[in-house]
Amino acid sequence: QVQLVESGGGSVQAGGSLRLSCTASGITVSLFCMAWFRQAPDKEREFVSSIDSDTTTKYADSVKGRFTISRDKVKNTLYLQMNSLKREDTAIYYCAADVGRIRWCSGKDYNNWGQGTQVTVSA
Secondary structure, eight states: OOEEEEEOOEEEETTOOEEEEEEEESSOTTTSEEEEEEEOTTSOOEEEEEEOTTOOEEEOTTTTTTEEEEEETTTTEEEEEEOSOOGGGOEEEEEEEETTOOSSOOSSOOSEEOOOEEEEEEO
16 A cells, blocks of 8 residues: 655745655655645646656756755655745645656656645745
């Protein structure tokens, strides 16, 4: 059974940084497509970033140059380092895994999801 547990969310002022973590059980994060999504109030969930088994990464245009996705094989954990945060980054952030897909990660179709962690950026 796959379990994804996010942590690291919180409140930060604009310009600040946060690092989100997603600890996985039941899968090995380095073997499959892993991703971060977010959902702001009254908006649809949107893709933020993904990483595949070859460590190829993708980013939404809105976060390029500010966010970095990475993983730790030993800790079996996915990370999202978020720098230069803006108010529009405020959202619930979700970790996702596409078990079975190792490359060409999708921007939307993932079969396992975490419960989410809240990120709030204030002016």
